[in-house]
Amino acid sequence: MALTIELGVAELAATRFALSPLSETVAGLQQLGGIDRQASTLPWLRRAEDELARAPLDLPWTWPLIVTGRPGWPEFLVPAPRGSGPSIEDDLATLRRTTAQQVRRSLGRVFGADLRGTVAELAEDPVAGLTAIAAELRKAHDRLVAPHWPRIRAVLDADVAHRARLLATGGAERLFAGLHPDLRWRDGKLLLTGDRPVHRGPGGLVLIPVVLGSPHVLVKRSTSTQTTVRYPARGRGALWTAGTRPPPAGPVRLLGRARARLLEALRSPATTTDLARALGVTPSAVSQHLAVLRENGLVARERSGRQVVYVTTALGTSLLDR
Numbered sequence: 001m002a003l004t005i006e007l008g009v010a011e012l013a014a015t016r017f018a019l020s021p022l023s024e025t026v027a028g029l030q031q032l033g034g035i036d037r038q039a040s041t042l043p044w045l046r047r048a049e050d051e052l053a054r055a056p057l058d059l060p061w062t063w064p065l066i067v068t069g070r071p072g073w074p075e076f077l078v079p080a081p082r083g084s085g086p087s088i089e090d091d092l093a094t095l096r097r098t099t100a101q102q103v104r105r106s107l108g109r110v111f112g113a114d115l116r117g118t119v120a121e122l123a124e125d126p127v128a129g130l131t132a133i134a135a136e137l138r139k140a141h142d143r144l145v146a147p148h149w150p151r152i153r154a155v156l157d158a159d160v161a162h163r164a165r166l167l168a169t170g171g172a173e174r175l176f177a178g179l180h181p182d183l184r185w186r187d188g189k190l191l192l193t194g195d196r197p198v199h200r201g202p203g204g205l206v207l208i209p210v211v212l213g214s215p216h217v218l219v220k221r222s223t224s225t226q227t228t229v230r231y232p233a234r235g236r237g238a239l240w241t242a243g244t245r246p247p248p249a250g251p252v253r254l255l256g257r258a259r260a261r262l263l264e265a266l267r268s269p270a271t272t273t274d275l276a277r278a279l280g281v282t283p284s285a286v287s288q289h290l291a292v293l294r295e296n297g298l299v300a301r302e303r304s305g306r307q308v309v310y311v312t313t314a315l316g317t318s319l320l321d322r
Contacts (some may be wrong), residue, residue, distance in 0.1 A: 003192040003219065005205070005227065012172060012188075014204030017160045018081040022091035024152060025141040026066060027079050027213035028114045029059070033067035034232060036214040044212060048144045052085035054296075057143065061129060062136045067108075076108040077133075080206040080226035088141045091172040092134040094225070102224035151239060152211045154269035154309040159209040160232040161302060177233045179207070180217045190229075192217055209233035235311070238268035250318055259289045264314050267298055269309040 007015070031037050031045055032052070065074050075100040078084055081091060103126040107119060115123050122129030145152070166177040176185040184191050190205070208230045218230040246259035255263065258281075272290065276283040290310055293299040296317035302309055312320070 005190040005192075005219065007190060007205070011204045016137070016204060017084060017163065017207045017209075019153065019156045020078065020081045020091055020208050021086070021088040021141060021145060021162070022081075022095065022137065022208075023078045023147065023208055023210055024149075024212045025137055025145050027210055028144055029062070029066050029140055030073075031212065034051065035067065035188050036216075038215050040237040041212055041216075041240070044148065045178040047148075051143055053192045053260070055143075057140060059136045059140065061122065061132045062078060062140070064117060064119050065122075065133070068110060070110055072110050074103075074110055075220045075223050076103060076106050077137075078230075079224065080228050081208070084159075088146075089137060092138060095137075096130050096134050098126070098130060098224055103130065121126070148196055148308060151268075151270065151274060154271070154307065155211055155233050155239055156209050157301060158235060158309070158311050162234055163207070163209075179229070182217055183231075192219060205229050207231070211236040211239060234238070235268040238265075248320055248322070250322055254319070255293075258285075259293060261284065262289050263293060263298055263312055264320060265318070266312040267320070269302070269311040271307050271309050 027036075028044070031041060037045065062077075066075060076095060076214060077093070079098065082094055083090065086094075104123050107115060107123050111119060118129070122133075122254040163175055163178065166178050173185045176183050177189055182192055204226065204282060206226045206228045208228055209232070210230050211233050212228055213232065215232050218228075220227055247257070247264040251260040251263060256262075261279060262275060265278060270278070271287045272283045275290075276285045279286070290299060290301075293316070294301060294310075296318065297313060299310050300313050302311065
């Protein structure tokens with residue numbers, strides 16, 4: 001039996017995309033705790049472990065909620081973002097607005113009556129507990145995610161732009177079918193492999209691409225905000241390997257080694273500065289090669305926040321994959 005989310009016309013119309021720095025932070029901490037580790041994020045994980053070896057991070061309130069030894073974790077840790085591209089402060093402000101009743105219900109779903117230590121303190125005084133959790137998550141974000149956020153943000157922005165094109169050309173059916181192999185859209189329902197019911201929150205869904213998160217689609221069974229659908233972002237596997245993978249022989253013969261390396265590196269969005277650093281060349285040399293690749297439709301230029309990033313187009317990808 002598939003996990004089913006029913007969406008009426010109003011809910012479908014209100015469904016939106018959003019980015020979440022807090023989602024990336026929580027997902028990263030879970031990987032540090034051994035949850036959902038995957039090959040694509042091992043480079044980030046090694047950097048995070050090196051950073052924590054230099055100066056450990058104390059998370060007495062947050063860690064027992066993230067690494068529970070149980071099937072789930074409290075949903076209020078990653079609330080639905082209120083905007084399309086909120087800051088970490090926006091996300092944490094939403095977390096702190098979780099009501100006491102919502103906190104206790106969420107803890108009960110995960111821990112039952114077995115509340116101990118800071119988890120019990122959180123249930124006793126949710127306002128003080130959420131304040132402490134928000135402070136810990138801000139420190140974790142600033143040390144482990146913020147240094148990489150521009151590159152992560154570029155991948156997330158490129159994913160949303162791609163999904164928007166799918167929606168424009170194929171409607172909701174094509175959009176949802178393209179999010180993940182486990183998802184499909186049929187007769188006004190979003191179906192996901194699994195057998196657990198979803199108690200959808202108010203309004204439409206919030207679709208959140210994730211770089212550091214699980215390779216699976218994650219849908220909250222119950223939520224104190226809108227129901228979120230977190231899915232692996234396109235291009236995240238190549239985010240940490242720019243400049244390290246040799247390009248195929250065909251593109252090298254056609255484009256030359258320098259441009260072929262750029263095309264390979266841009267399977268994941270990057271700025272000219274990122275590319276210059278990864279490939280060990282000057283930004284001006286990168287810009288010259290990018291201009292030629294753009295003129296021939298092999299790479300595209302997009303805006304990510306205040307930055308301009310480049311990414312391989314479908315034509316460029318097909319050339320690399322021949």
